[in-house]
Amino acid sequence: MLECRHLTVTRGAKPVLTEVSLTLKAGQFIVLLGENGAGKSTLLSAICDDIPYHGEILWRGTQLNTLDPLTLATQRAVLLQHNRVNFAFNTTELIAMGRYPYQESTREQAAVVDQLITQLALEQLAGREVTQLSGGEFQRAQFARCLAQLNAHDPGTRNKLMLLDEPTSALDLHHQHRVLSAAQRFAHQGNTVIAVLHDLNLASLYADRILLLAQGQIRSDGPPQDVLRRDVLQPIYQTGMQINLHPGYNIPMIFSEPLTGAPNA
Amino acid sequence: MTPALSILTSRHHTAWVWLSSTVLLALAWLSLSSGPVGWDWRMPLIALLPDQLTQDITELHITVVTQIRLPRLLLALLVGCVLACSGAASQALCRNPLADPSLMGVTGGAAVAAIAVIALSPKVAFINEAMVAPAAFLGALAITSLLYRIASHNGQVQITILLLAGVAINAVAMALIGLFSFFADDTSLRLMTYWQMGALAGASWPAMQYGAPLILICIAMLFIRRKQINALMLGERDARHLGVNVRRLKNEVIFLIALGVGGAVAMSGMIGFVGLLVPHLARLLVGPDLRRMLPLSMLLGCVVLLTADWLARLVVAPSELPIGVITALFGSPFFVYLLIQQKRGAHA
Numbered sequence: 001m002l003e004c005r006h007l008t009v010t011r012g013a014k015p016v017l018t019e020v021s022l023t024l025k026a027g028q029f030i031v032l033l034g035e036n037g038a039g040k041s042t043l044l045s046a047i048c049d050d051i052p053y054h055g056e057i058l059w060r061g062t063q064l065n066t067l068d069p070l071t072l073a074t075q076r077a078v079l080l081q082h083n084r085v086n087f088a089f090n091t092t093e094l095i096a097m098g099r100y101p102y103q104e105s106t107r108e109q110a111a112v113v114d115q116l117i118t119q120l121a122l123e124q125l126a127g128r129e130v131t132q133l134s135g136g137e138f139q140r141a142q143f144a145r146c147l148a149q150l151n152a153h154d155p156g157t158r159n160k161l162m163l164l165d166e167p168t169s170a171l172d173l174h175h176q177h178r179v180l181s182a183a184q185r186f187a188h189q190g191n192t193v194i195a196v197l198h199d200l201n202l203a204s205l206y207a208d209r210i211l212l213l214a215q216g217q218i219r220s221d222g223p224p225q226d227v228l229r230r231d232v233l234q235p236i237y238q239t240g241m242q243i244n245l246h247p248g249y250n251i252p253m254i255f256s257e258p259l260t261g262a263p264n265a
Numbered sequence: 266m267t268p269a270l271s272i273l274t275s276r277h278h279t280a281w282v283w284l285s286s287t288v289l290l291a292l293a294w295l296s297l298s299s300g301p302v303g304w305d306w307r308m309p310l311i312a313l314l315p316d317q318l319t320q321d322i323t324e325l326h327i328t329v330v331t332q333i334r335l336p337r338l339l340l341a342l343l344v345g346c347v348l349a350c351s352g353a354a355s356q357a358l359c360r361n362p363l364a365d366p367s368l369m370g371v372t373g374g375a376a377v378a379a380i381a382v383i384a385l386s387p388k389v390a391f392i393n394e395a396m397v398a399p400a401a402f403l404g405a406l407a408i409t410s411l412l413y414r415i416a417s418h419n420g421q422v423q424i425t426i427l428l429l430a431g432v433a434i435n436a437v438a439m440a441l442i443g444l445f446s447f448f449a450d451d452t453s454l455r456l457m458t459y460w461q462m463g464a465l466a467g468a469s470w471p472a473m474q475y476g477a478p479l480i481l482i483c484i485a486m487l488f489i490r491r492k493q494i495n496a497l498m499l500g501e502r503d504a505r506h507l508g509v510n511v512r513r514l515k516n517e518v519i520f521l522i523a524l525g526v527g528g529a530v531a532m533s534g535m536i537g538f539v540g541l542l543v544p545h546l547a548r549l550l551v552g553p554d555l556r557r558m559l560p561l562s563m564l565l566g567c568v569v570l571l572t573a574d575w576l577a578r579l580v581v582a583p584s585e586l587p588i589g590v591i592t593a594l595f596g597s598p599f600f601v602y603l604l605i606q607q608k609r610g611a612h613a
Contacts, residue, residue, distance in 0.1 A: 048502075048506065049505075050502055050505075069505070069508045069509070069510055070508040071508075073506065073508030078506040080500070080503060083499075083500050083502075083503065085498065085500070086360055086362060087548070087553035088548065088552065089498075089552065089553055090272060092269050092272040092273055093273065093552065095269075097495070097496065097499065100492065100496055100508065100509075101508040106270065106273050106274065107270060109269075109273065111267065111269075111270075113273075114268060114270075117269060126268060127272050149507065
């Protein structure tokens with residue numbers, strides 16, 4: 001579905017992403033992992049067309065940056081990091097903005113927004129102004145806007161591309177799971193979802209495929225049990241860790257160790 | 266009604282539009298009926314009323330209404346409307362409710378260019394009055410695009426830099442206006458002083474033809490783009506991901522702001538703070554969505570300008586104050602209030 005060929009991004013003279021080639025299938029929740037500065041957000045930005053790059057990005061066989069912006073907006077949604085709004089839209093209005101690429105009445109918009117508000121349990125936020133929301137609340141509202149943009153309320157929606165840059169960075173445990181479950185469910189419907197995460201255990205719980213980046217290249221690529229291995233992770237994160245299987249889910253769970261050394265037994 | 270629908274339609278938009286339209290109508294009536302020549306409530310209806318009701322109205326009175334009061338009313342409506350629109354557009358473009366063409370120096374830039382034309386027209390053969398409006402537009406365009414380049418970084422506009430650059434540009438504008446007035450003859454000097462403080466008294470049908478087209482184009486084009494400009498308020502990247510051609514839209518908005526401010530300055534001089542005050546009021550009433558806020562802003566812009574004009578004529582009647590003095594007197598404390606609000610917001 002999404003294919004990157006020889007993707008290279010440089011910042012000044014410094015390469016941030018070097019010759020990255022990959023093919024991402026629909027129906028998978030893909031997580032990008034890596035240390036700070038590994039190139040995760042850069043890869044995402046390139047797929048968003050937010051930065052110049054060398055190489056090709058093909059979306060369903062067509063060069064992504066040649067698609068008509070409005071058509072593309074009905075197929076690709078992006079949740080960005082660190083973005084606040086200075087105008088007092090309320091949460092419902094913000095989510096409804098996800099419907100801008102479609103020509104529809106307020107009534108039709110409201111029907112979509114209602115479903116997503118229920119799905120993401122945003123009832124408490126619906127009437128509040130986004131300028132008054134906490135970082136996490138705003139992040140959830142923006143996530144709902146992305147879902148609205150891709151018709152995620154409709155279980156029949158297929159072949160969409162959703163890009164999430166650290167969607168859980170400001171969220172509490174419950175909402176991390178709520179957002180990632182919704183993203184995963186959307187992916188499993190037949191869409192491509194790519195998320196940058198920092199929490200290795202959340203990645204293990206939700207990802208169908210993990211791409212581990214380091215120094216602008218893909219170091220490891222595969223399902224969680226193949227990527228989340230001590231011999232793979234430890235050189236990259238330079239942190240001591242134990243990896244055990246989750247007793248309920250049988251997937252790797254990472255127990256990292258403080259840099260100060262082993263505890264006094 | 267579903268919960269989302271009731272929230273999306275809860276801003277009482279129609280009620281506010283009706284209310285401000287009614288107030289506007291009353292003010293327009295007042296403005297056509299009153300003036301130094303005398304007060305007569307029948308004036309707006311003179312063509313509709315039966316003859317026996319209008320027999321005592323003199324020819325002079327009718328001429329005053331059609332040649333002075335009516336163009337002045339239309340000018341106030343156009344300028345009020347376009348100042349509110351360009352204010353709202355500047356705020357969306359800069360993603361900050363404190364942006365305003367007069368504070369940013371756009372109005373100053375337009376005025377310098379216009380005053381240069383006025384000062385030079387008696388001296389240079391090929392420069393004439395018809396060039397005032399295009400010059401004001403070019404002055405405004407130069408300043409708007411310069412400012413946007415100075416203050417924006419990676420698609421984010423730094424409001425502090427924007428306002429400080431505005432201070433600098435306004436200072437340069439004042440210095441240049443001072444320079445032009447130093448060399449100007451008496452007629453130009455009077456005209457220039459009057460321009461600097463803004464006034465609607467220059468309204469006449471011939472004067473209207475130069476600036477009005479710029480203003481009407483600005484209003485119509487901004488109105489058509491209100492949904493896209495809405496998306497811009499989320500941020501440039503977010504707007505782009507919603508399918509908006511952001512680079513083109515930004516250039517268009519800068520161009521349209523310059524067109525509107527240029528047209529307004531060309532016809533009525535420097536009238537400050539309307540672009541700041543009116544959109545803020547409209548946002549308080551119906552929220553920031555331009556699809557509701559822009560029409561209300563247009564109406565309120567007309568209401569504010571007509572009120573200010575009425576006050577300007579009333580306070581020192583039969584003489585009149587420059588309208589820019591009135592808007593600045595009321596507008597600047599309001600700006601300080603907004604600054605305090607923003608500071609509180611930042612600390613909350």
